[in-house]
Amino acid sequence: ALLAGAPARAAEPVQPIELPKAVNPAQAELGKKLWFDPRLSRSGFISCNSCHNLSMGGSDNLKTSIGHNWQKGPINSPTVLNSSLNMAQFWDGRAEDLREQAGGPIANPGEMAFTHELAVDMLRSIPQYVAEFKQVFGSDKLSIAEVTTAIAAFEETLITPNARFDQWLKGDMKAINDQELRGYQLFKSAGCVACHNGPNLGGTSFQKMGLIEPYQTDNPAEGRYAVTKNDAERFNFKVPTLRNVELTYPYFHDGAADTLARAVDTMGRIQLGKTFSTQENADIVAFLKTLTGEQPRVVLPILPPSSDTTQRPRPFD
Amino acid sequence: ALLAGAPARAAEPVQPIELPKAVNPAQAELGKKLWFDPRLSRSGFISCNSCHNLSMGGSDNLKTSIGHNWQKGPINSPTVLNSSLNMAQFWDGRAEDLREQAGGPIANPGEMAFTHELAVDMLRSIPQYVAEFKQVFGSDKLSIAEVTTAIAAFEETLITPNARFDQWLKGDMKAINDQELRGYQLFKSAGCVACHNGPNLGGTSFQKMGLIEPYQTDNPAEGRYAVTKNDAERFNFKVPTLRNVELTYPYFHDGAADTLARAVDTMGRIQLGKTFSTQENADIVAFLKTLTGEQPRVVLPILPPSSDTTQRPRPFD
Ligand code: HEC
Ligand code: HEC
Ligand code: HEC
Ligand code: HEC
Ligand SMILES: [Ca+2]
Ligand SMILES: [Ca+2]
Ligand SMILES: [Ca+2]
Ligand SMILES: [Mg+2]
Structure with a gap:
């Protein structure tokens, strides 16, 4: 038969869907930490996984999302599962690929409401993150480019x-x-x-x-x-x-x-x-x-703790 | 030496801390799903893990928590790691044990802002949950008692x-x-x-x-x-x-x-x-x-999807 x-x-x-070929495992592991880290948001409360919950098919099952300060989002959150297979990202395709996309939500005032600069400052204040970026990228450079590259590498593993x-x-x-x-x-x-x-x-x-x-x-x-x-x-x-x-x-x-x-x-x-x-x-x-595939098996990452110099989030200002 | x-x-x-003796693995596995399920909240957005993030030592690293509708919480969120070892739960000890505690946040208007009845209705509308409760508890009864028993069983595994x-x-x-x-x-x-x-x-x-x-x-x-x-x-x-x-x-x-x-x-x-x-x-x-222990290794649960009859959350009403 x-x-x-x-x-x-x-x-x-x-x-049929095939597993992605060349994901860099160290990048993806770092990207997984960033995916789950709410310190990439102004409030310290919202992570990528808040709106693309990997327990719930990679979306939030809400009509439109809840963003910073409980703002009502403008549009339904699409799944991130298999999104690397899409020719472009977002409903209107305004991001070419996952790397370009990943910078968006961090700085979007209706989503994570942070800035790239503050996000990078946060990461640079945490010795374990600094060491991991260095190991993964082989350089001391820790900028939004490395952040989005790592997140995209993790997202490429999200195949079902x-x-x-x-x-x-x-x-x-x-x-x-x-x-x-x-x-x-x-x-x-x-x-x-x-x-x-x-x-x-x-x-x-x-x-x-x-x-x-x-x-x-x-x-x-x-x-x-x-x-x-x-x-x-x-x-x-x-x-x-x-x-x-x-x-x-x-x-x-x-x-x-x-x-x-x-x-x-x-x-x-x-x-x-x-x-x-x-x-x-x-x-x-x-x-x-019948199109429901094997969901990614994600072991929850343990995030490196903030150091004494890490700026504390101010969710209510 | x-x-x-x-x-x-x-x-x-x-x-030294010892592993808990008699956790019922099937109960704990169901409890893990409930722990991560934001449908136990009115908004469909807040789960136990929102404020007791197992990636961050079982707390939220905020001065006081963010609850339903971005309400500012009254008190710092304590860790759930090893909380089964405490003689009582909450800063003021108002809950005797984890089972008694677990009903609180679901119905607390400043936290998950739901009701026990609506939470149980939600679970009963989802065939996979109904089947799992039946298998775990050996009965068709699905009430807040089974919900809190399962959550407490999961929490008992959170030992470091x-x-x-x-x-x-x-x-x-x-x-x-x-x-x-x-x-x-x-x-x-x-x-x-x-x-x-x-x-x-x-x-x-x-x-x-x-x-x-x-x-x-x-x-x-x-x-x-x-x-x-x-x-x-x-x-x-x-x-x-x-x-x-x-x-x-x-x-x-x-x-x-x-x-x-x-x-x-x-x-x-x-x-x-x-x-x-x-x-x-x-x-x-x-x-x-030196008191930082081995963090629980948590594989993210895949939550059973809502059925056509499951009440949809209304986060902005
Ligand atoms: C002419 C193009 C086109 C055809 C034909 C079409 N679709 Fe679609 N489909 C779309 C577009 C575009 C969307 C997204 C529209 C939106 O959300 O505004 C969509 C959305 C959907 C969705 C919702 C997906 C989601 O995650 O929100 C489902 C389900 C779906 N289509 C199934 C079908 C089925 C079944 C058929 C045939 C009966 C069909 N489509 C025919 C273009 C098409
Ligand atoms: C507050 C909710 C929210 C947060 C937080 C959020 N997203 Fe999104 N995401 C959305 C919404 C809504 C869209 C659709 C926006 C649009 O198409 O205009 C989206 C779109 C996407 C897409 C495009 C998928 C596709 O197929 O088009 C990807 C990929 C994505 N997000 C990844 C991320 C990453 C990575 C993060 C964290 C750095 C993140 N999201 C944080 C709500 C969110
Ligand atoms: C008389 C009882 C008592 C003594 C003695 C005591 N503590 Fe505490 N400790 C407490 C109580 C009660 C709290 C919680 C108080 C609160 O949050 O309002 C606390 C909180 C703490 C915290 C914060 C824990 C957290 O998660 O918020 C630390 C750290 C701590 N103690 C360390 C120490 C150290 C170090 C000493 C000795 C120098 C010490 N404690 C002596 C009763 C005591
Ligand atoms: C919106 C934030 C928030 C949510 C959601 C939340 N908690 Fe809590 N939790 C807290 C805060 C704040 C306290 C301390 C309250 C107090 O002591 O008065 C607490 C206390 C606890 C304690 C007591 C720990 C100890 O040692 O005293 C446990 C156990 C606990 N929560 C478990 C849960 C469970 C289970 C859920 C989901 C059903 C949950 N929490 C949902 C914020 C939250
Ligand atoms: Ca959708
Ligand atoms: Ca604390
Ligand atoms: Ca007791
Ligand atoms: Mg392209």
Whole structure:
């Protein structure tokens, strides 16, 4: 059965996910510390993991995030799982890659509300961090560039292989059941794969949200237009990955869809002009749940303690 | 050297920490999920680990904690490491044990701001949680009692054995250096051990903060008096553990001392009427840093996803 299945799968618009090739383990280990370190925020309370919780599919399961001083965030937090496979970062693709992205939240006044300078000062005041940066990068330079390089190296490890659907793609016919297979066939025949394709079932293009019928939302995000100022790209968003989508509710850039059933219904109607029957909707949802992969096994890092000279956070000023 | 050292150590006022005897592993594993689950809070954002971060010595390293809606907490967050060894929980000992304690923060409007009923509703709406409670407790009952039992079981695993000082206590003369040994001798001869004794170097009694000289603070906490209404116990606090104290800055119930040097100086003056020289202070600080034990190795749990019927959090209402 394994061999018989394999050739057919080669033609599928979706590919199994592979582990990243060349992650530098020492960089990734340092990056993991930084990922979990709330001292990269002004309050000393918010870390990357606050909004991209690796216990919860790499997102926060909130409509929009909670940032510094309990500010209401502007947009739904996307998963960081497999985000290295996306052609660009953020809903509007305004960061080219993970390294470029990682500087953003630290200095974003609505997220961690710190500055790159203060973040680097904090790290330089902690002997164990200074030693680890030196060992990892082979130099005394400790700047935001090394910080974002290390965080990006950690993020590259956040890959979720071996979903049941990948097992099926690799030829194990029993890995998904009849309903799930029906769902996948409909996902292809209805046209979802026009946008959700590749190993990440997304992340390969920007697409209009509301291609056939306009999408109603109060959220002011303009999508790709914010980056290109090209009118034709107004309300184009990066097609999100559907990997682990079972875990990353609520859905859409405004977090308006609480359930997968609702997201699939909306997609059918406004992207494809199709109204799915209850059964069809359930079949697609069942298929989407086969995309939950093995979650990264993360041993919580032990952070080096602040020294007597480390500036103490001031969360309430 | 090992055997020669051992008998002398038997007379020390401090004992090595031992691993807890009878933790139920299935309960602890479920408790770990609950410990990290922000859905036990009204916002869906705050978990036990937010304020007792196991990457940071089991506390939040803030003067006072940040609670629901960015509320400023009333008191410094104590470490949960080794807290099962304390005779009672909270600075004023108002909870008898970990089980009794664990119900508090979930329903505290300044912390997780939820209710026991809503927390239990949330868990009951998630099939994987329902199944795990059933398996762990052998019954369909899923109430706040099972929740706090599981959390307490997890907390009982949060023991930090094998600090360098414990190695010394067990007879390894090389485990601490001359300065650290001088610090320990002064810690004993100056009288610190009158209060900081036992395996946790604390947690065995309530004591007046400011025995010889009053402690100046804006913090309104009244200590043990709040529980007993006995005037003689006004401003008595549970003596905190000194294990891992290197990691649990800032110090005292009001978090007013940023550094160990400052905390030791204050203790000397106001508890014992002693002013330590710079060298003596440094020696005691060096000794206190030998109390950092092996931190619990925590693999981040993967939380079961909410179901379509799980109430979504409303962090901004
Ligand atoms: C306060 C919440 C919050 C914090 C803290 C936060 N993020 Fe984000 N993150 C978001 C939101 C919201 C977005 C989407 C923003 C957008 O697209 O405009 C995002 C987007 C991303 C993306 C893009 C993913 C994709 O596929 O487009 C990555 C990667 C990322 N964050 C990593 C990080 C890192 C690394 C940190 C810490 C240095 C961090 N985040 C801290 C909320 C947060
Ligand atoms: C024309 C392109 C296009 C087509 C066709 C399309 N999608 Fe999408 N899909 C998108 C874009 C763009 C988004 C993000 C839109 C937003 O959040 O504003 C999205 C979002 C989603 C989401 C939510 C993901 C998340 O994490 O928020 C799901 C689920 C989804 N699509 C499933 C489907 C299904 C099922 C189909 C077929 C019925 C489909 N899509 C067809 C472009 C498309
Ligand atoms: C918003 C911050 C915050 C959250 C969330 C929080 N705690 Fe606490 N915790 C505190 C503070 C502050 C104290 C001290 C309160 C006091 O003594 O009056 C404390 C005390 C404790 C103690 C007593 C330790 C000792 O030795 O006295 C334990 C145990 C504990 N918390 C466990 C938990 C558990 C379990 C949860 C989650 C169910 C939790 N905490 C959630 C801030 C928090
Ligand atoms: C009479 C009892 C008593 C004596 C003697 C005493 N302590 Fe304390 N110690 C306490 C109490 C009570 C607290 C908590 C007070 C508070 O936070 O308000 C405390 C707190 C501390 C703290 C801060 C711990 C934390 O996590 O906040 C340190 C460090 C400390 N003591 C060290 C010492 C040293 C060193 C000595 C000897 C020089 C000493 N103590 C003598 C009772 C005592
Ligand atoms: Ca989402
Ligand atoms: Ca007791
Ligand atoms: Ca403290
Ligand atoms: Mg690119």
